[in-house]
Ligand SMILES: Cc1cc2nc3c(=O)[nH]c(=O)nc-3n(C[C@H](O)[C@H](O)[C@H](O)COP(=O)(O)OP(=O)(O)OC[C@H]3O[C@@H](n4cnc5c(N)ncnc54)[C@H](O)[C@@H]3O)c2cc1C
């Protein structure tokens with residue numbers, strides 16, 4: 056029977072939201088093809104995640120749980136994934152277009168002589184062939200691409216596919232681990248933040264040059280906290296030193312597709328749109344009625360953001376209380 | 377020190393996409409082509425390493441049609457010593473693995489101490505060729521570097537990961553991909569531009585075969601209906617929040 060293999064990304068024992076999306080999409084593809092779904096989980100002290108993964112429809116969980124697997128080592132993880140691919144003879148491997156997923160997918164594809172289709176927003180079968188849709192030229196066009204050979208490796212854009220709980224047997228296969236020392240992570244420093252991460256967030260409040268200075272982001276942060284949102288920025292505000300590059304949305308920053316993207320004092324340059332134009336709902340707050348951001352916005356307010364953003368916060372607090 | 381920099385020529389980010397007559401690629405008629413922005417960081421870093429070492433050789437390697445030579449000449453104008461073009465037809469959106477295989481064959485013969493590339497090519501958004509090179513050449517890959525230090529036969533980079541930063545080390549030769557912030561690429565000076573014209577650029581015919589993927593169709597994103605201006609002052613805020621909850625159902 057044919058097989059689909061999904062890599063379920065976790066950090067610090069927490070499954071990423073996009074990992075659940077990938078498993079669900081794997082389940083959907085498997086059901087359509089009458090295939091089995093295997094999920095590969097790699098890390099240390101993560102055995103209990105097998106149950107969570109089964110809860111999203113995994114038939115088999117390939118579990119590599121070993122102290123040597125923290126910190127993350129691309130070469131070791133890619134080797135384990137290649138082992139899981141060999142064990143399952145999967146024809147399709149799904150990962151997420153996160154930094155880890157992008158890196159592992161390329162290593163795995165080269166190891167397995169497989170083609171890689173990245174940042175995919177739609178998957179389907181055409182007979183035995185997988186056909187996907189993916190953005191190119193910064194989202195200014197889409198390609199429909201068919202995989203001609205198996206296996207094929209695919210990374211899915213976070214926040215595009217639905218995660219759906221359902222039952223799976225979740226038989227666990229334990230994998231043998233040998234740690235590759237060719238690339239060593241010597242230090243990981245995670246910025247502790249109460250806010251969700253940009254790529255995972257379902258709401259993002261972003262500020263641009265119109266913010267006028269780093270101290271003014273306080274109003275953006277307050278609105279973000281009321282909405283449970285992440286905070287983003289345009290390149291102009293990153294280059295001005297008001298926000299860290301980690302917050303930058305756009306062609307040379309992060310690609311995001313939240314349910315709601317609120318752009319405050321952002322003009323809507325093509326390179327900014329590249330990073331956020333697949334958001335499901337876009338709100339623009341800008342004092343210039345001619346700003347291009349209004350062309351992609353679902354809702355807009357033409358006014359000074361220093362008046363509007365605090366008013367939005369008050370209104371949201373009241374309505375969501 | 378011998379450094380190979382992989383450079384791709386891509387449409388400028390301002391390009392308006394018009395779909396070509398084949399329905400599978402862009403119409404390149406009015407497109408302005410530039411060096412992939414991330415590859416500029418890679419070129420700059422290679423030049424800085426050579427300057428710091430006091431000697432060495434930097435080679436630009438591109439795969440594409442004859443028309444990609446301007447990007448290679450730009451790299452030379454910045455200071456790269458020579459170039460090799462692996463000539464193929466229509467490689468813009470070709471299968472990343474077949475591109476990586478062709479580049480890897482060539483790099484093998486060059487025996488570099490270091491290979492630099494961009495983190496992503498902004499035309500196809502493949503995000504794969506450089507990492508694939510690592511596997512194919514059996515070299516470690518240090519992706520998306522925001523800083524690089526070389527010492528005692530080791531390369532150490534810092535990079536962003538979701539929610540933080542990471543420091544990663546590997547022995548050389550290795551492959552490093554450049555992220556924005558690694559450096560500020562220099563502008564070619566007039567003297568550099570003049571010199572670049574005389575620098576050696578070797579053209580080799582190659583074929584991309586056995587591509588594992590096939591482009592079926594290119595399409596433009598669906599047109600969005602015009603958005604609604606909810607108001608022109610802070611008094612519109614309450615209305616907007618209501619619309620987001622009740623109509624768009626996103627909060
Ligand atoms: C190769 C390349 C890559 C790039 N990558 C990116 C990228 O990844 N991300 C990115 O964002 N950009 C990127 N850019 C830069 C991009 O072209 C724009 O310069 C940038 O997005 C502008 O940022 P901004 O909208 O904040 O600033 P501006 O364009 O200056 O816009 C500021 C807006 O704020 C409004 N405003 C001002 N004051 C107020 C106020 N009080 N109330 C309400 N509105 C106000 C103004 O009307 C204006 O529309 C890239 C450029 C290049 C060439």
Ligand SMILES: Nc1ncnc2c1ncn2[C@@H]1O[C@H](COP(=O)(O)O)[C@@H](O)[C@H]1O
Nearest residue numbers: 382383439493494496497502503504505
């Ligand atoms: N045709 C090519 N010629 C030379 N280098 C390339 C080519 N395609 C990709 N690369 C290199 O690989 C990096 C990543 O490209 P990609 O995997 O296509 O996103 C680019 O930034 C280049 O450094």
